[in-house]
Amino acid sequence: MATVVHRELSAAAWRFYGPLAVLAAFVAAGFAAFLYMETNGHVVTGMDNQIVWGTPHVFAVFLIVAASGALNVASVASVFGRTAYKPLARFSALLALALLAGGLAILVADLGRPERLVVAMTHFNFKSIFALNIFLYNGFFLIVGVYLWFMMERRMNRYGDRAGLAAFLWRLVLTTGTGSIFGFLVAREAFDSALLGPAFVVYSLAYGTAVFLIAAALVLRWDAQALDAETTVRLGRLLAIFVALSLYVTAVFHLTKLYMTRYHGVEAFLLVDGGVYPLLFWFGQVLVGGVAPLVLIYSPRTGKTRAGVLAAAVLVVAGGLAQMYVTIIGAQAWPLAIFPGWQESSSFFDGEIHRYAPSVPEVVLGVGGVALAAALVAVGLKALRLIPDPCTASSSPPPTSPPARQR
Amino acid sequence: MPRPLAAFAVLAVLAASVAWAAGASRVAKPVVAVERPGSCVEATDVMRRDHMRFLTHQRDRTVHEGIRTKRHSLAGCVECHAAAKTGSVLGPEGFCQSCHAYAGVRLDCFECHAARPGGASAGSAR
Amino acid sequence: MSDPGRRAFLGTAAAALAGAAIAPGIRLVELAAARSPEEAASAKVRWGLLVDANRCASGCTACVTACRTENGLADTGRPRTDAQWIRIVDLRDPRTGREARAPVMCQHCAHPPCVDVCPTGASFKRADGIVLVDRHTCIGCRYCMMACPYKARSFVHENLADQKPDVPRGKGCVESCTLCVHRVDRGGTPACVEACAAAGHGAMLFGDLNDPESAIAKRLRELPARALRADLALDPGVRYAGV
Ligand code: SF4
Ligand code: SF4
Numbered sequence: 001m002a003t004v005v006h007r008e009l010s011a012a013a014w015r016f017y018g019p020l021a022v023l024a025a026f027v028a029a030g031f032a033a034f035l036y037m038e039t040n041g042h043v044v045t046g047m048d049n050q051i052v053w054g055t056p057h058v059f060a061v062f063l064i065v066a067a068s069g070a071l072n073v074a075s076v077a078s079v080f081g082r083t084a085y086k087p088l089a090r091f092s093a094l095l096a097l098a099l100l101a102g103g104l105a106i107l108v109a110d111l112g113r114p115e116r117l118v119v120a121m122t123h124f125n126f127k128s129i130f131a132l133n134i135f136l137y138n139g140f141f142l143i144v145g146v147y148l149w150f151m152m153e154r155r156m157n158r159y160g161d162r163a164g165l166a167a168f169l170w171r172l173v174l175t176t177g178t179g180s181i182f183g184f185l186v187a188r189e190a191f192d193s194a195l196l197g198p199a200f201v202v203y204s205l206a207y208g209t210a211v212f213l214i215a216a217a218l219v220l221r222w223d224a225q226a227l228d229a230e231t232t233v234r235l236g237r238l239l240a241i242f243v244a245l246s247l248y249v250t251a252v253f254h255l256t257k258l259y260m261t262r263y264h265g266v267e268a269f270l271l272v273d274g275g276v277y278p279l280l281f282w283f284g285q286v287l288v289g290g291v292a293p294l295v296l297i298y299s300p301r302t303g304k305t306r307a308g309v310l311a312a313a314v315l316v317v318a319g320g321l322a323q324m325y326v327t328i329i330g331a332q333a334w335p336l337a338i339f340p341g342w343q344e345s346s347s348f349f350d351g352e353i354h355r356y357a358p359s360v361p362e363v364v365l366g367v368g369g370v371a372l373a374a375a376l377v378a379v380g381l382k383a384l385r386l387i388p389d390p391c392t393a394s395s396s397p398p399p400t401s402p403p404a405r406q407r
Numbered sequence: 408m409p410r411p412l413a414a415f416a417v418l419a420v421l422a423a424s425v426a427w428a429a430g431a432s433r434v435a436k437p438v439v440a441v442e443r444p445g446s447c448v449e450a451t452d453v454m455r456r457d458h459m460r461f462l463t464h465q466r467d468r469t470v471h472e473g474i475r476t477k478r479h480s481l482a483g484c485v486e487c488h489a490a491a492k493t494g495s496v497l498g499p500e501g502f503c504q505s506c507h508a509y510a511g512v513r514l515d516c517f518e519c520h521a522a523r524p525g526g527a528s529a530g531s532a533r
Numbered sequence: 534m535s536d537p538g539r540r541a542f543l544g545t546a547a548a549a550l551a552g553a554a555i556a557p558g559i560r561l562v563e564l565a566a567a568r569s570p571e572e573a574a575s576a577k578v579r580w581g582l583l584v585d586a587n588r589c590a591s592g593c594t595a596c597v598t599a600c601r602t603e604n605g606l607a608d609t610g611r612p613r614t615d616a617q618w619i620r621i622v623d624l625r626d627p628r629t630g631r632e633a634r635a636p637v638m639c640q641h642c643a644h645p646p647c648v649d650v651c652p653t654g655a656s657f658k659r660a661d662g663i664v665l666v667d668r669h670t671c672i673g674c675r676y677c678m679m680a681c682p683y684k685a686r687s688f689v690h691e692n693l694a695d696q697k698p699d700v701p702r703g704k705g706c707v708e709s710c711t712l713c714v715h716r717v718d719r720g721g722t723p724a725c726v727e728a729c730a731a732a733g734h735g736a737m738l739f740g741d742l743n744d745p746e747s748a749i750a751k752r753l754r755e756l757p758a759r760a761l762r763a764d765l766a767l768d769p770g771v772r773y774a775g776v
Contacts, residue, residue, distance in 0.1 A: 041691035041704045048613035049687050052675040112673015112688060112705030120672050123653040130652035130676050186765060187646065187682030336684050338637060338761055339776060342624040346637075347597075348617045348684065470667050473574035473659060473718045482698045519668060519703030521696050 004087045006152075007389045009381040011222050016382060019222070023375040030368010033361040034109040042112065045362050050354035051332045056110040058324040059366030062207065063103030063373060064137075064178055065200055066320070068171035069208015069242075070215075071096040071144065073235070075171075078164030084231070087388035088216065089164075093148040094380045095215055096171075096208075100140060102373030109365055129180050136174040143167045152385065175204045182327065189266040190331030195256065199249045203323065206242035209235060210316035215377065217310055223387055229306050236309030240297040243316060247290045250323075266334045269353070270326065277330035280322040289319010329356055435499075437506040443487050448478050458484075462516075481516060486524040497522045568718070579643075579662040579770060580712055581742040582726070583749050583758060586635040586775035588736035594621060596636050596737065599728030603713060605697040616687035616702075618710040619725055624776060633776050636725065636737070639664060639685040639710035640761060640769030647677035647686065656707075662742075662770050663714050668706040677707055682762050685709045712739075712770075742770065 009016065037045060047054040073092035077085040085092075108114050124131045147163035150156040179200025185191040213235055217227045254271065257263040270277050293312035302308025333354045338344060344351030381387060447454055449461070465479035477483045488502035489495050496503040497517055507514040568574070600606065600619045609615055619638040625631070641664045647656045648664065655671035658664050666677075678686045686709040693703055699715040702708055713723035721727075726737040740749030758774040760767070 038705075042688065043611065043614050043690040048690070049615075049617070049678070050613065050684075052678045052688060112675070112707070113671065114673075116670070116672045119653055119670050120674075123655075123670055125648075125651055125654040127649050128652045128676075130650060130674065134652065181676075184650070185646075185679050187680065187762070332679075336682060338622065338683055339624055340762070341626070342633075342776070343627055344622050344624060346620045346622040347612065348620040348622075349613075350620070350622050350637075350684070466669065468573075470665065470669070471657065471659065473568075473661070473714065474572070475570045475715075475718050477570070485698070519693075519696060519701040519706075521698040521701070525698040 005389050006087075006090060006385040007387055008383065008385055009219070009223055009378070009387060011224070015222065016378070020375060020378050023371045023378065026371030027368050027375055030106075030109070030365050030371065033364040033368065034114075037110070037361050037365070038114065044359065046357045046359040047362070048354075048356075050349050051329060051356040053328055053332065054356060055329075055358040055362035056106050056365050056369075057328050058321060059369055060103045060106035060110070061178065061328065062320055062324045063099045063106070063369060065175060065204040065324075066207040066211045066317075067096045067099035067103060068140070068175045069204035069206065070099055070212050071167060071171055072205060072209050072238070073212055074147070074164060075168040076238070078161045079168045084234070088231070090148060090151050090384075090386040091216060091219070091381075091388075092212060093144050093151070093167075094384070094386055095212060095377055097141060097144055097148075098373045098376035098380065099208075099211065100137060101376055102369040102371075104137060105372055106366060106369035109369075129177060129184055133174075133177045133181065136170070136177050140167075140170055140174055143170050171204075172201060175201045182331070187336060188331055188334075189263055189337070190270060190327075190334055193253060193256065195249065195253045199253055202242065202245045202249045203320065206239065206246045206316055207320040209239045209242055210313040210320070213239065213310060213313040214317065215374075217306070219377070219381060219387070227306065229304075232306045232309045233304055236297045236303065236312060239309070239313060239316065240294055243290055243293050247286070250285070250290075262340075269334050270330050274330065274333070274353070277326050277333065280330075281326050284322025285319050285326060287319075288315050289317075289322060293319075332356075435505075435509070437509040438500045439502065439506060440490065440500070441488070441502075442491050447487075448483070481520055482524070485520075485522060489522070489524050494524075495522045568720075570718075574659050574661040574663070574718070576660040577743060578660075579742040580641070580717060581662070581740065581749055581770035581772065582638075582641075582712075582723070583738040583752055583756070584635050584771065584773045585736050585738075585756065586633050586773060588734050588775075589621075589634050589636065590732075590734050590736070591634065593732060593734060595728040595732040595734070596725035597621060599724040600638075600710075603697070603716075603724035604700045604711075605695065605702070607693075607695075609691070611690075614688075614690035616689060616708060618685075618687065618708070635773060635776055637683060637685070637761075638725070638771065639681075639712075640683050640767070640771040641710075641712060643768035643770065645767065646680040646682065650676045650680040652676065659714075663712045663717070664709075665711055665714065666707055666709065668702065668708070671706040673705040673707065675707060681709075682765055682767070 045054060071092055073085050074089035074096075076082045077089045077092075108117055111117075113119075120134065124134075126132075143163070144167050147160070147167045150160040150163045176197040179197040182191045183193055183196030213227075213232065217232070220227045254267060257267050268274075270281060272278055293315045296308050296312040296315070297303045299308075302311070333356060335344070335349070335351050335353065338350065449457075454461075461479040462481055462484075465474075465476075466481070468474040469480065484503075485496050490498070490501060493501065495501055498504060499508075501522075503514060503517070503522075597617075597619055601608070604618060606616050606618065619636050621634055622637050624633040624635070626633075641658075641662055643658075643662065645656070645658055645664050648658055651657075652674060653670045653672055655667045655669075656664070656677050657667060673688065675688055678684075678688060686707050688707050689702060689704045691704060696702055700711075713721065713725075716723065722739045723737075726739040729735060729737045738749045738752055740747040742750060742753075744750055753772060756774045758772040760769045760772060
């Protein structure tokens with residue numbers, strides 16, 4: 001393995017700064033949306049007192065969940081000894097850091113009082129899952145940062161696997177924590193499930209791997225290389241397993257809900273008659289994000305081609321965004337039952353389905369966060385030696401038998 | 408010119424220009440008009456230095472413990488220091504704003520707190 | 534309490550004295566418990582409300598109006614983003630067709646989910662059971678709004694002006710019914726309770742749940758009252774009878 005050399009991104013100046021400028025423009029637009037929302041207040045968004053978390057949270061939570069999954073490739077290499085992936089481990093770690101930064105930036109920008117971020121970092125309510133998550137995120141930056149450093153610094157190489165294991169465990173906790181932000185909301189019928197934590201872990205495996213595939217393909221093309229077919233296909237297989245698992249936990253989640261009669265109303269809303277939410281669920285999350293990628297990857301014609309696998313990855317990302325939309329916004333659209341058994345109505349929209357439409361600033365802010373993550377990846381690649389040269393995982397020993405870890 | 412000397416010269420020029428700028432400052436001097444007779448809750452120099460500390464301390468006691476003594480309460484400040492003309496501690500000549508503008512310190516209390524006296528609400532006894 | 538003459542008398546008395554007393558003896562007891570301004574709220578007291586839905590008169594919005602006036606909650610014409618600290622929920626039993634209504638506000642839970650989830654500790658419960666938001670530390674994340682089972686909280690969606698001196702509030706923070714803490718601290722009752730009494734309905738009773746001699750404790754012994762969403766076991770300070 002020591003033979004794999006890493007280097008900085010080698011794209012010509014204009015091929016580097018051109019795309020970077022485009023990304024910067026998106027980031028700037030996101031920043032403008034943030035300023036607009038902060039000066040005028042959230043009244044200019046689609047969010048209100050009924051739907052309190054909107055499109056920014058869809059993007060943010062997706063990025064955060066994908067961040068921990070993007071570490072998969074590194075984990076698979078150092079924790080599970082799949083040396084074939086080792087050349088890409090550094091890139092995997094950088095991608096994870098960038099995605100998390102992008103997601104958190106959106107979350108912070110959406111706060112009512114973002115200038116009080118310092119307060120959030122100095123006043124902790126240790127009972128709060130949210131506060132716990134702030135710890136987990138900061139820890140993730142630290143641990144993955146150290147992991148990346150160990151991989152890059154020859155003298156530290158030998159600790160790389162241990163740091164990788166730490167990062168792997170940390171991100172399991174992190175994603176469970178992210179899912180639990182929702183799972184602990186017992187009053188919301190669509191949440192209130194201990195399954196949300198584990199479900200988010202499974203989703204993160206799929207989304208992170210999909211984002212990694214797309215990002216790696218783009219970056220290597222940028223570098224005038226190609227993500228070699230063998231690695232792509234192998235990662236595609238991995239992705240398929242994660243997608244199948246995601247479908248499985250989704251099914252279990254809804255079946256357990258359906259088992260309890262009191263949840264039939266909300267389940268019917270999300271799965272059958274809730275308008276955009278069932279559509280996003282069945283068409284977006286299940287079909288586009290689940291069934292279609294499986295078909296693409298397992299069909300003999302497309303599953304062995306880069307294009308087929310990459311298309312599957314794009315579909316998984318689209319399905320993931322749909323899933324977040326249904327999970328976060330659909331759950332809020334369903335009214336709280338304050339007087340169970342009674343039909344409620346009030347000036348505060350009790351007892352009715354809450355409507356929500358994403359507003360332009362929200363979407364621009366979300367896209368800005370994605371662009372920020374991409375820009376951070378670009379800058380990181382230019383500054384650090386992260387790209388394997390030559391980029392072939394196949395140059396390493398065949399991965400068929402997971403080699404016993406040295407030492 | 409040897410290096411330390413050069414650095415010294417630059418510093419001297421800088422200091423002189425700062426002094427000049429301060430003298431010929433275009434920032435208006437704060438208007439500290441005290442219209443109500445009587446003395447403040449603390450000595451003037453103490454208030455000048457420490458009013459924010461008093462306010463923060465009182466704020467936490469009021470919000471969390473329900474202690475509503477008048478002495479260091481923001482509403483108390485406003486009651487005495489609101490200008491007769493505008494009825495407020497804000498505005499270019501307002502007691503709070505003019506000084507904060509002069510000192511260049513952000514004044515965000517009044518994004519949420521009333522800048523004009525209003526008297527306690529009725530709240531009759533139980 | 535149920536005979537109309539007495540109720541009418543109470544209504545006038547309440548209007549005259551601005552919501553003074555339920556009965557003279559009780560009033561004396563509670564006045565004795567009133568704190569001086571330098572005294573901190575005490576855990577010996579647990580403030581609560583008893584809402585009697587049977588007395589909540591159809592079409593009446595006295596409590597809501599009083600709350601808006603007291604706390605300076607303006608109507609911007611944008612109901613989806615305007616703050617509502619108290620609202621009347623109209624109810625209909627789909628099986629029997631029976632109709633009812635009751636005001637709903639922050640229930641001042643003894644085990645408040647809003648406090649549990651708040652990352653900064655801005656949401657907190659005072660010693661005397663009143664649940665508040667310290668808006669100096671609220672970052673506006675709205676997690677508490679996601680967690681509250683009663684949808685009691687509002688987010689301030691736009692810039693405000695002309696706040697009440699006693700009720701500071703501003704853009705970007707979350708807020709909810711304070712049980713008129715500024716009045717309670719001075720020995721008063723919440724504005725909604727006062728207005729309901731003044732309107733002659735007396736559907737709300739305010740007092741110390743911990744004091745067996747208080748009017749609310751006595752009434753709670755007579756009347757079958759319950760907590761909303763009792764299944765969640767949050768032990769709210771607001772209790773409902775008749776729904
Ligand atoms: S009703 Fe809602 S806001 Fe009030 S204390 Fe309970 S959880 Fe908190
Ligand atoms: S919005 Fe404010 S009070 Fe509510 S959870 Fe967030 S920081 Fe706490």
